Amino acid sequence: MKSILHSKAIALLILLCCFYSAHSQSRPLNGNLKDVKGDALTGATVLIKGTADGTTSDANGNFQLNIPKDGTSLLISYLGYKTKEVAVGAVENQISIILEDDAALLDEVVVIGFGSIRKANVTSAISSVSEKDLEDLVVAGADQALQGKVAGVTVNNNSGQPGAGISVRVRGITSTNGNEPLYVIDGVPILSERRSIEHNQLGGQAGQSVQSPLASLNPNDIESIDILKDASAQAIYGALAANGVVIINTKKGKAGKGKIGYDTYVGYQTIQKKLDLLDLRQYAGYYNSLIPEINNSGSGHLDSIDEFKNPSVLGGGTDWQDAIFQTGKIQSHQLSFSGGSGKTTYYTSLNYFDQTGIVIGSAFKRYSGRISLDHEVRSWLNVGMNTNLSQSNQRITLTDGSDAVIGIGLYNSPAAPVRSFDGEYATTASIQGNSFGNPKNPVALAELRDVRNVQSKVLGNVYGDIKFLKHFTLRNEFNYDFNVTQNKAFQPLVRNEQTGIVVLSPSRLIEERGLGLYWAFKTYLTFEKSMGKHWVNALIGHEAQESNYDQLIASRQNLVLNLESLNAGEGGTTQSITAGKYPWAMESYFGRVNYAYNDKYSLSASIRRDGSSSFGKNNKYGYFPAASVGWTISNEPFFNESKMISYAKLRLGVGSVGNSSTSGNNLYNTNIRLFSTAPFGAGGIPSNVGNPDLSWESVVTQNAGLDVTLFNKIAEVSVDVYKKVSTNMILQTQLPVYSGLGTDWNDINSPTTNAGEMRNTGIDIALRTYNISRNDFSWRSSVVFSHYKNELVALNDPTASLRGYKEYGNAILVTNTYAGGPVGTFFGFVDDGLFRTQAELDAATYTVDQNGVAVKYIQGLEVGENPVTGTYLGDVRYKDVNGDGRIDDKDLTVIGDPNPDFTYGISNTFTYKDFDLSLFFQGSQGADILNYTLRSTESSFNPYLNQQATVLDRYTADNIDGSLPRYNQWHNNNRRVSSRMVEDGSYFRIQNISLGYNLPRTLLNRVNISNLKIYATVQNLYTFTKYSGYDPELGSFNNNIRYMNVDDGHYPNPRTWTIGANVAF
Template sequence: MRSTRKSCNEWIYCLFLIITLTGISNSIYAQTTTRIVTGVVTDEDGTTLPGAAVLVKGTKTSASTTVDGKYSIAVPSDASVLVFSYVGMTATEVTVGTKVVLNVTLKSSVSTLSDVVVIGYGTAKRSNITSAISSISEKDIKDLPVSGVDQVLQGKVAGVSVTTNGGQPGGGVSVRVRGVTSVNGNEPLYVVDGVPLQTSRNSISQDQLGGMGGQTTQSPLASLNPSDILSVDILKDASAQAIYGSQAANGVVIVTTKRGKAGEGKITYEGYYGLQEVQKKLKIMDLSQFAQYNNEILGEIAAVDGNPNYSTVGEFQNPSLLGKGTDWQDEVFRRGVMQNHQVSFSGGQDKTNYYTSLNYFSQEGTIVGSDFNRLSLRFNIDQQVKSWFKVGLSTNATRSNQRISLTNGSDAIVTIATANSPAAPVYNEAGGYATTVAVGGYNFGNVRNPIALALAREVRNIQTKGYGNLYGELSFTKNLSFRSELNFDYTAGDNSAFQPYIDNILTPSRLVEQRTSNVYYGVRNFMNYNQTFGKHNVTALLGHEIQRGMYDQLEAARQNLTQNIPAIGAGGEAGQSLGSYLGDFAMESFIGRAGYTYDNKYALNVSMRRDGSSAFGPDNRIGYFPAASIGWTVTNEEFAKDLKVLNYLKVRAGAGAVGNQNSPTANAYVTRVRLVSTAPFGQGGIPQNVGNPKLGWESVITYNGGVDMGFFDRKLEVTVDVYKKETSDMILSSSLPVFTGIGTQYNDIQAPVVNAGNMVNKGIDFSISSTNMSRANFEWKTNLIFSKYKNILNSLNSETADISRYVEYGNAVLLTRTIAGRSVGGFYGFVTDGLFRTAEELNSGPDQGLGISQKGTWLGDIRYKDLNGDGKIDQNDLTFIGDPNPSFTYGITNTFRYKTLDLSIFLQGSYGNDVLNYTKRTTEALNNVYSNQLETVMDRYSATNTDGQLPRYNQWHNNNIRVSDRFVEDGSYLRIQNVTLGYNLPVNLIKKAKMTNARLFVSGQNLYTFTKYTGYDPELGAFNGGATFFNIDNGNYPNPRTFTFGANITF
């Protein structure tokens, strides 16, 4: 028995020993499988995060990152989950698996840009948006070598057309949100950190130095440094715009600048250095070609006139010996240097965030004598003073200096350079500017030396600008808050136009000086409410706003300056002038908005704004601007939960009204009087205009329908919007008979401004965003936008009314006409029907409108169509010959990432738009023996070339240069807008220099343009932003090609 018990005890002991040893062995095994996992923790910008917590989930094992963001932690098994956390960041869980190196990127705990959209007076979750709003993030902006934010929008946003008004450094850009809204101003409202930027008026007209003038406007965003931008949101339909009321008729562009984030402070340098050059040169004749051309045309003139005095110039008798001569395009164009340098400091703690930057931008123009530089300082700060009280400040100060090149007219540098004789030198023997050229005793006359005009003349626009927003916010509860803001915008202009006296080139000497001041301030107060209960979410805003603006200008001019001293006091009394202007405006507004969302499926948003403006009389100052939109997220319904391919579907619809108070005459509801001191009995007054006390708001109503779709786990996202935008009661100058004394010149009494006319834009916006491939080391994404719209002016203030625009080129020449039933700004002229090539055609054709004294019509002249059939060509045969508005615009961006390399390729284009090549009216004029011409004139009609494509040479009253479809060209183009290659340096390489991120990049902008257009560039924009003078090439400043090398470094 005892033996049996002992045997059992032994068995129990053995079993216990086995179990114990097994447990120990398992424990030992577990310990031997524990391994070390290392890695780096960074934020979304690639900046390493020191002090980030790393925890093995479900255990007490933890670690924290070092100064350079590195960590090391013991992980017990492949199934372990690591939890990464950091102040101000969203905690992230990652399963370890078999990895021994695990790098993690943490996202800000604040809603990201993809989650939040900036709307008027606040933000909203993107899932609750029911309007047409497009966004551009910081990633879309970086590395682009542009001087202004508006250029960033080009080809990036469906429904937003951006065209540069020329390559002038610091020059203006035409931005159109869903087409042309009015015959008056069409630029959108720009709001930067809550401050509505005022349109810059401080420019000086170049026609005060002779010629037609040129592009003198400067974009309101020229003072904003693109490197400071966090996001740009564009409100495209009235349901989103109506919250801005009378300021939003042309769309709203909301710019949000960078702010500090919680965590250790960062020092960032962003900079690039670049070279700019013209994309192409026109094929102008060189000296040997010019000599041959002159020999031929002198003979042709002698034959027509029977005048033997016209004969071949001696030195021109053997053109092949002459060489190239002066290439005036090479002399005028240069390779310009561009550079940008910025240092920023940012950071924050639990209660304070800050961001400040200092930026310097400099750009030499590709035309000699033009440049632009800007120095800007930004400071943003947010302070959580108490748990219930927060204050903040956003400020920007800028000083810019722009030297303007004369463009767009008879004095345009490009126009003169392409017409100048290659026989003329740049400088004379004494080292001064050459003024005449004589070859073999034949005097080719005075030379309008473009180098002298570009370098001796000086037109400057110096601007000092400061704007900002100061806010305070009280949180009564987590759902209810009150916010008060004070914003301001101050701009001072110091502008001048100086022309020294140069014998036979510039006369007389002249100086114009202009001082301007533009002061704006606004105060707004509003309550915000946001409550979620169950499946319901309600938001509301109720506010009040006052705005006030004051503008003053003082201008003085004098001629005959003593020793060319650029000072008003050095001028004589002849041609002197002195003038001043004062203006102001005020507006008071009440604002309301409400939103309701149920179960993340159904959304409703409504808003109302009441504006009272000083631009109108007492009976018409008040305007109401309501809006409403709805949305249905179909894929959140139960019946759509199991859809495999379609993962997201949202349907939107909205309508709203906005207004416009822009007028061709300030304070047009009253009659203004100009004081004069030349009246017979002392000082008197002359009416400047006929006031209209009944003048009221211009109204724009928009209807929008849209759909947002996501496919394949939202790797493919598609957005489509269709819209109709109708403008009524347009603010127009009325048409009155001449006998009333009403005119359009400066000293005339201006016609009354009235509400009349109707305009409609219909269109479609389409965008696609796709992730084509996503692997650990490789990613490929594509973004495509497409926009199409049609503009029709239904009516003006009478059936026969029109808006005609002329170009001053010696005499006024009609170029565009806007009438009911057509698009705005259509090209207007004669229709050609080939050349007269036989006597029968000449005898049977209509009278071309030239008499015997004008040498009549000859073989080789252009045959114009007799559209009204009366047998003669006159003003009654003028018709529309082209449309500057495109059929559609598009842009496509492909982004590739391979490990630490990234490549972005951006193409942008326009189709169906015509260009009026008015420059060709000079370079193919065939009417001046002194002027150089395009090589194409060698294929003109002559007795020995009856098949020539161009008309004959005509030294006299050349009927062949009438504005006609001969000068209208297809302006469609596809442009390689930008190619950028970037490289992020490895962390282990840069950490020794205390860097947390370092990126190098090379970029090419405006690389190549595929187009049929024969001029410098088919992208021409609007003359000084006008809607009725668009896509006209009249000596425009060509857009440059740019190559840059840059670096972004964070410490």
């Protein structure tokens, strides 16, 4: 024992001696760090070269460090400055160091359309998203990756359906005629027509079918995204740019040794929350409580059910939410090859993406490949090509509406099973002969209805660059986008053989074939030259483009033996064939000049002339000018003394762009609807009334921006304020009924005219901070803030408005857009509480029908009734808005606004040695939601329908303080669209958390791997919100702005857990 202690003591003594020896061989060094202006650099990293020993400078730029006695070299690094190596001699004890600006930050290239310029010369409102910003995001399309990343861009998922469309709004709502931005992929605009099958024929407004325009593009192939937000930047795209421009550049090969990359992730998805519906015990008690209410009221008769007599002994029954929601799976695999010699570079990739949704029956699958080649033929000639091939297959589960999967699942009785004992689909009508609401089984709807959207696509370009006279480059480019659509919707006739009850009816097949072809020829000449303090970049060009979309839709119902064939219809069954051609062409001339002087003053001016086939000869051409200026204040001599601001630039811009998103078929009576089964024989009628004087929509934007870098480049701030005015909006005219013209699908459509003006004003703020930047640890943050205010300023007819309806036949008004208000405002009655006393009933305002006659419902109640109005204790009291003593359509008013007060995103990224952690939060404040599902699940009007648990607090004789209306079977006054259905849609979401680890290179070199990163990610981890529905992020039904934030069984966004790896060889 003593021997062991003695040995340890000797070892400790040796260690102390070594430490003392090492310490005695070092000496202190005092230093000071400044920039070229003489300002102290705070927080700079000072390291002894070849070691991990170091320190940071204090608030005055001073530092102290123990260095080897014989001298050494120091490495000094600071964000925004060039890293500097300084030798320290053996006798130096004090040192002063000056760091130079890293000009590369200002030399960062920004894509501006038909070219690119240095960031320092940008005068417009342009935001960029880098490849780094897209890392570790699990998204099917790149548009999803923009959410919360770009100030001024509002992104919402229209549906959690795999592959579904995304609502992207650049600076508010520009038009009632489409608001999605123009996407440009490697110079190719996405213009080929996309039309989706009419799922209304399978049951009302039952499903969203608009697919994301970027669904065919693999996000892993993207190198950068630039968003042109104001017209001074957008005007170079003229009539296509009214809603903003999103320019996507894909990865290209780089000269050098070839690289092989494999990127993969796998994961699963779950629903974020479930609604609190009545289970079987609660439902049985609820049902039993309705028996005396119904039987004593004279409004009907409700039989008791033996199984319900003692609810406490019952189980939970069928949880229809568990039946229709599932754990989804997601996976992505990509293999890429890149490299090249001195003259030829290449990049190619193959990708497989597969996602099954959280609602049964929904799925999305994509196969894609990409090839990019660049070759220097001569020193003056470069040629290249980009081609993207893809096929996507989307299986759609129709969820929206009372006749769809989620809607039916919410109100189906927990007493009904999913399947009967023989394994067949059960129905809610098969229990003791009671109807129990809708006999449709939501599981059967999801599994048996086969609704698919299949798209095959080839997109790309071929180009050649000719350089001459040193400063000139002539580019000739051919773009193409070939798109084949194969859609179908099949519903079989399904009958429960045991009970004979029909589960699905009728059998129906709808098939669509679409062929879209877009091509464009572009020729443009660029001149760029620096002359002392002057820099000039000039562009002039011509573009001719054409798009053709041919569509054929055929349908048939009552199919023999449920055969999935259009030839299998029974005799005399309904069949229809619809064909359409949608041609469009445009010829354009454009030019632009960018100028900068001494890195202080910048100017940009552009103009584009578009001639479109969408308009008649009197309005065929549109002119879209723009101009912007920039003043880099920080480069002025008087700015040298600033301690806080190291860079400041002011930007001012104004410009005009257009919107031509209308078919040339609107000019004339070119569309004919044919009938082969009319009573008086075959014939045809025009489907529209033309307007040859139709003209362009015009959008003029004014923008003022300020870019500031603070505290020696620790923080970067960009603030933009703007005003955007849309005039000559293209709208379908609303004419009197006696004209015989309308706007419904089966009407002879009234003419399309220029009939309105819209205005958006707002502010965008982007903040990026570099909080800590040390050798082994860094922390950077970013915050984006977006606010816009939208107003429909005027319509040509001051009494007209744009209305949005729900239910089959446009039965129920939900939104109304009128002059003086924002787009998509919710319209309904104002809920003024419940009638709780007889005095309130006696003073009740009349409710009248469409003829102005007082509504009276005789239900046999002796007390609690107003004999004139037919209202009872516990009914909803609606506010008499116009004060005329009656409740009618004149009391309909604004009850909510779906537009947010502001949206925001917050990112934090940490790195520690080989680990990285990213946290992303995203939210929206102030938007209202119309929770339309409450008409079915919180209105107590049918004893056989399940309800939310909140109905247990409805008004009854024993619960006169109940928060919800009484049970009311025969009339729908309590179910009117009202302010009771409007909820606060504000939310704060933990959007993405990603933890990654880069394996050490020393380990990877042994197995010939250059890089290997493994990571784990969770998306939509938790949402803080007051909204009672599944998900406060709703977007717009089928991207229609008239249905923003209307929840009628919206497919919720899933929570996603993934693990992945990036490998490079």
